[in-house]
Amino acid sequence: MKKVQLSPRCVFVQDVPDVAAAEKNVDRKRQALQNKDPAAVAAKIQQHLEKQDNIPLNIAITGESGSGKSSFVNAFRGMSDDDEGAAPTGVKQTTSEVTPYPHPNYSSVTLWDLPGIGTTKFPADKYLELVGFETFDFFIIISDTRFRENDVKLAQEIQRMKKKFYFVRSKIDNDINAERRKRDFSAERTLKVIRDDCVHSLQGIESPRVFLVSSFKQHWCDFFLLQETLERELPMKKRDALLFVMPNFNPEIIIKRKKAFQSKLKYYAIGSAAGAHDQVPGLSIAVDAALLVDAVTHYVHAFGLDIPSLKRLSHRTGVPYTDLRAIIISPLAAAEITTELLLKVMSQLEELLNISTLFDVMSSSKMFYLI
Ligand SMILES: Nc1nc2c(ncn2[C@@H]2O[C@H](COP(=O)(O)OP(=O)(O)OP(=O)(O)O)[C@@H](O)[C@H]2O)c(=O)[nH]1
């Protein structure tokens, strides 16, 4: 690790071995580029990036009526129940249709809020067929008590369809708060009792895994573990799609997301160099600014640094929006990213980082200084 003091408030940390490897790789790509038609290379790279960003991921949230499905859909997308575009939640039966909720920043990732299993319109024996099971990559089966016969039957059917499922025991905050009133309260013991009880209720399912979750307190219990498990068990090509949409509360996920982005930098660097037609003011480099605006917008969204995401975070955590903004040092966060703004920031980067080429910016982790 190499630390560079950029300003009194900002230290830039470079992972030197990675940078060296990345620069070698980019050098090879630069040579390949010199032998090809730049416009064709730019188009090919753009195509590749678009394809990667539009990989569909469809997650079904199911379980009995009132178990907390819609609240989970909102929590998973980093939203509060009363945010615009949130799934309606409530104490009476609320969801009676299969309803898609695309992620606000990544519309190819959709959480599907399914009606409760066993309702008159969706009887248990026809449930999977009626909700169109083939659409979904995996199922999350939610219960706010021990799991019932319908949940077990549903899991067995999903298994028969060769799809994956995960059990979530919801509303854990209610259980903890109720137990807390007892003199000999132990959170650990309470969680173990709930977990054992849930596993016991899933007779007929081989080695069931149950994640204890509160949609109101995501940092409690297994919310992060569930995220990590889903990400790990998805097919490789779908993992990034999930990584980019999970709420920004889990440090492990944030680090993985950063790595996923770093692996894309070379494509942006080569694509932008190949399609270069915008001169960076004050520098001897030209770039494809539109491609870079796309890239930076993508990064800003993924780390929740755009204005709507920051407002949602403020609403959810109670930390005033102005306080969140005050600690952001990048000029590209909480701002509308335009070509002019990006080019201006890039020209200022030259003074800070002493860069001379676009490859310098993007082949090292310097791109991350942008956000
Ligand atoms: N304390 C607590 N309450 C929750 C949690 N999740 C959901 N609830 C409450 O449980 C009730 C039902 O939640 P919903 O998310 O609407 O449940 P649903 O499964 O979508 O219900 P239907 O659409 O009717 O099938 C609401 O009053 C929620 O506020 C949670 O994690 N903790």
Ligand SMILES: [Mg+2]
């Ligand atoms: Mg609902």
